[in-house]
Amino acid sequence: MSQKIGRPKAENPKDVRYSIRLDAQTEALLKEYCAKNQITRGEAIRRGIHLLLAEKK
Numbered sequence: 001m002s003q004k005i006g007r008p009k010a011e012n013p014k015d016v017r018y019s020i021r022l023d024a025q026t027e028a029l030l031k032e033y034c035a036k037n038q039i040t041r042g043e044a045i046r047r048g049i050h051l052l053l054a055e056k057k
Helices: 024-037 041-054
Strands: none
Touching: 024 041
16 A cells, blocks of 8 residues: 655645746835735735736726
8 A cells, every 4th residue: 555645735736937027126015015914925926916806997
C-alpha cells in the first residue's frame, strides 16, 4: 500500500502568473497595505481585481 505524501491539492490552484510593472510609490503603498492586513501581494491584487469587477457602472 502506498500512501500519498506531500501537500493536498488546492481546491482552486493559482497556476496562472502575471508580471506587472509598478512605480516605486505604488509598490510602497502595496507593501504597506499587505503588512497592515497581513496578506500577500498576490492576495491584495486578487482582491483589487474583484473590487473592480464588482463596481456597477
